[in-house]
Amino acid sequence: MNHISASVITIGDELLIGQVIDTNSAWVGKALNNIGVWVKHRIAVGDKWDDIWNALEEEQKIADIIIITGGLGPTADDITKPLLNKYFKGNLVTDEAALQNVQQIFSRYNRPMLESNYKQAEVPDTCTVIQNARGTAPGMQFEQDGKLFYSLPGVPYEMQGMMETYILPELKKRFTLSPILHRTMTTCGLGESFLAERIKDFESSLPQNIKLAYLPGATIVRLRLTEQLYENNQSKIDAYFMQLQRLIPEIIITNKDISIAEAIAELLLQKNKTIATAESCTGGYIAHLLTAIPGASKYFYGSVVSYDNTIKENVLNVKKETLEKYSAVSEEVVIEMANNILDIMHVDYSIAVSGILGPEGGTAEKPVGTVWVAVANKSAIKTQKFSFRYNREKNMEATANNAFNLLHLLIKEVS
Amino acid sequence: MNHISASVITIGDELLIGQVIDTNSAWVGKALNNIGVWVKHRIAVGDKWDDIWNALEEEQKIADIIIITGGLGPTADDITKPLLNKYFKGNLVTDEAALQNVQQIFSRYNRPMLESNYKQAEVPDTCTVIQNARGTAPGMQFEQDGKLFYSLPGVPYEMQGMMETYILPELKKRFTLSPILHRTMTTCGLGESFLAERIKDFESSLPQNIKLAYLPGATIVRLRLTEQLYENNQSKIDAYFMQLQRLIPEIIITNKDISIAEAIAELLLQKNKTIATAESCTGGYIAHLLTAIPGASKYFYGSVVSYDNTIKENVLNVKKETLEKYSAVSEEVVIEMANNILDIMHVDYSIAVSGILGPEGGTAEKPVGTVWVAVANKSAIKTQKFSFRYNREKNMEATANNAFNLLHLLIKEVS
The missing domain is CATH 3.40.980.10 (MoaB/Mog-like domain)
Known part of the structure; x- marks a missing residue:
């Protein structure tokens, strides 16, 4: 070989x-x-x-x-x-x-x-x-x-x-090729060095022909095991990969080498559920991530991008009082956005986001990077506030990652 | 130097x-x-x-x-x-x-x-x-x-x-650095070899220190002049760049090194106009391209992504009869989408798209790659049918490029 x-x-x-x-x-x-x-x-x-x-x-x-x-x-x-x-x-x-x-x-x-x-x-x-x-x-x-x-x-x-x-x-x-095997998972919620600390014993227990790599992204970390398989060697990568999953079960979004959007798509398909998004600051990015996947029409119904506040009011039916009292970037507004889009589009799940991605638009009270996310179904809603400190592009990516993560948690909880 | x-x-x-x-x-x-x-x-x-x-x-x-x-x-x-x-x-x-x-x-x-x-x-x-x-x-x-x-x-x-x-x-x-100057323009509507044929005399007239490069994309071609400036040389790149622009005026979308979305954004800002999109097959991608640009809230109001036909009917108010008679991927449907989103979002310009990007969903009559685009303002509308032959990702990119190109032509015409 x-x-x-x-x-x-x-x-x-x-x-x-x-x-x-x-x-x-x-x-x-x-x-x-x-x-x-x-x-x-x-x-x-x-x-x-x-x-x-x-x-x-x-x-x-x-x-x-x-x-x-x-x-x-x-x-x-x-x-x-x-x-x-x-x-x-x-x-x-x-x-x-x-x-x-x-x-x-x-x-x-x-x-x-x-x-x-x-x-x-x-x-x-x-x-x-x-x-x-x-x-x-x-x-x-x-x-x-x-x-x-x-x-x-x-x-x-x-x-x-x-x-x-x-x-x-x-x-x-x-050529007779000796295989190189990879196993990749995506985690959200723990920084690279804390993750490394938690799995350091695991890492040092790995045999020479299996390597662990950390691939940090916008508030996510992917972990990859790579095994170089030589003649007559039996693969051990799946056993180690299982062991790794058991060490950090609560922060894994997917144990496949796919995007978080693809992981959400798989989950929705598996449960036969549909989704829509109501996006302010992400401007259609979350809808785009979901519809970039072939066959998206099986679970994705649509989106209302309400960049301007008049759209939040007129199309998403967010109450004028809520917008005036709490302003567009608030828990109250994303809750209404997430609930209303469920009714407007007749879907099972929704994602709603409103925030300030920068570089302009920040205030002392709500600096650039402030983002509210809500995910909902007919009977439950989860909200979370984020304070990202990246540039516009990476703030947008981090928002999408965390919105998918929150939705993932909601879907797991209700099923 | x-x-x-x-x-x-x-x-x-x-x-x-x-x-x-x-x-x-x-x-x-x-x-x-x-x-x-x-x-x-x-x-x-x-x-x-x-x-x-x-x-x-x-x-x-x-x-x-x-x-x-x-x-x-x-x-x-x-x-x-x-x-x-x-x-x-x-x-x-x-x-x-x-x-x-x-x-x-x-x-x-x-x-x-x-x-x-x-x-x-x-x-x-x-x-x-x-x-x-x-x-x-x-x-x-x-x-x-x-x-x-x-x-x-x-x-x-x-x-x-x-x-x-x-x-x-x-x-x-x-270091005292000798500058390298670049001038880039983006064209849409003419294939790389036809473009090269039209400007071949120009290309062979270029001095040794100025190079022309072709950068083909999804139905677009960018042209770049690069000048290496040595000591005591006076730059000639702008004169050549002007000459090149005069050779192909009708296919240039922008004479800057910016994306087509950024070129549209500049045009809208310059004319103080607003825009919204009604997207089916592009699934929010056009809205995303426009909102990836800092300061997008000055011209971008929002979008309705109507992936499912019920959204075209219930949110975009496309007539049931139109959808039934002509089907979702048709000139009639994108015309209604483009006109209706103008009213729904109270904007000056709109882009509407409906198509089949693949890999699934094609029929003998409307194969994968069939896309209808409409761009509108209150008094005019332009439509175009495309037959792209790429994969899903590149079909989406080509759709966005051509939608922006069509809008560019409309804005130029009305002003």
Whole structure:
């Protein structure tokens, strides 16, 4: 059984100057890790000939598989293909299947083909072509000195398609891979160092091939166990993962590697319940997190985003007196929001939030970061006040995390 | 004037296995680029002693400044500090200011301090300490062989604070930097290769020190000009940027490096107009994009997310007959949604969307990717039908982009 390692090279000036966040290498890392390939290195270089060339030489020294994304577009700043052609000593030739693919895409959109589009079907004759079912640029596989190289487009959707249909199956065929197992849970309510203190005996009892990692987020901490499984070893990760869960049962939101929104969705589906949200400061973010999940229509009915106070009054039917007496950011207002949205949308559960996320809008009495959350069903309601001290973006994330956590507690209590 | 280059090393297994998307290096890249430091390399390594050590040695060879993020937490998987202590031949000593900071944070939350928290205030005596106003782990600055090293926490909010208050000012003080200028615009409506064809003469007319880059997104393409300015050179980027804008005026949404949502927000603020959204398939995503922007309450009033058809009828007052005759994903329904939300929320402009984003829910007549969009004000309405061919996530992004583009056209027309 081999220990196979990979390097991911992402190409593009936009990655280095921070104009684009690199989601490709995370996706590739996860996909490779799932089949037992350990990603050792990730590197990003600009659209510069020498930098790309050097990266290829360097990564080839340390990894068995080199995945390259980006720089395959039809425009002049895309230099990956000519570079690989030279690096692997080939000649550019037109690939018939790739050309047909480009032609089909253009005829589908009723567009004339340009010279640059014809060129997209050209590939080095030293590569194995990977067809692109989702775009015009074909992928390429090269082999040299016992190393495998894959060049893929930077467009995530196209890159993912080729990984799934060609590269992952190909790697599984070529190598006998020793699995890397992960178990992840998400906790809410205890800071990283207190959590570490509570489970320190557990941590020091772990065998050498199982590692514990802490992944802190906005008021949440994810815990991950990773087991490297060698020949003839029997996996022990599930036993340790169970042990860990028993140490901190009251703060676990989910014992799967899924988002908190996905954990809530699972719970609602399992209990056949529906939900709606009434959001002020989160501005639709909680609804978005729930509807980003495929199949959300089975449990999510809708939301009223009441950013302006007139909407709280006119659409959510919050009493004018309540708003005037307690102001929008108050327990009284989120209680009315949470109860009223249950009636308006005829759902089983609701989340309501009102707060000040910043940077403006804070007062001495209610500083930036003050947030009230209420979660309700027909017979019960839970409320909680928070004082977050992050920036706007992270205050919003922390609000969503804690609203889901509170709802999780309510659902667990009533069932 | 010096040409100063930087490398960014991000540390953490979670980055390599794809559990966390690395937003830090993009942020750091942008911040350094803004002050004229060119990020040459970005590299991610796992929580492994040798890999981190080798990365330091390698990056030190090619860059003047090395920024390291991650691995400074209080738990056992955080090995950056002992490693740097050894790499820079120091001894760990308690930093009084850092200790006070940790103590203050714990007394603020009324929590007892643990041994691991006291340890967070320890630093190598070979570094200059960078205080952390947003968390417990101090940052560190090292100098060796004429190179500068900065070690920062992986938590983005803490890392950003130290970059802004200490590192960026420090670098500006130490180096006379030759500026790197960027100008970015966002276009919608023309594919990358057609756009390239239309501006190819412009592209080949660019001087050597100005580069054009294409950044394609979900049905949008951003165009970026980058100018490297050397001593005594006068900048020409603005003249070229103006020229480029004159070539493709009808497809430009914004000529700034901002999101499309931010461009819409600017336009609304400038014209003193308000907006609301009525969203079905986007599930609050458009409202979220608008409210993620600080100060959104000046133009954004609210949203009704009508995921379930009963909400379209009962809250958005879409006629039962319209829903029955044309079905939810239709021009007739989005017209009613767009017009009705104007009345419900008393706003100047509205966006309404209804569609099938997938992976489930498509039919032969209305396959996955079919989306209707309407944008309206009191006197005009524009509608458009789209047939996207991406996955759920990218279909949602494309819907939002095109809804904003359509609204942009409407606002431009009426004014």
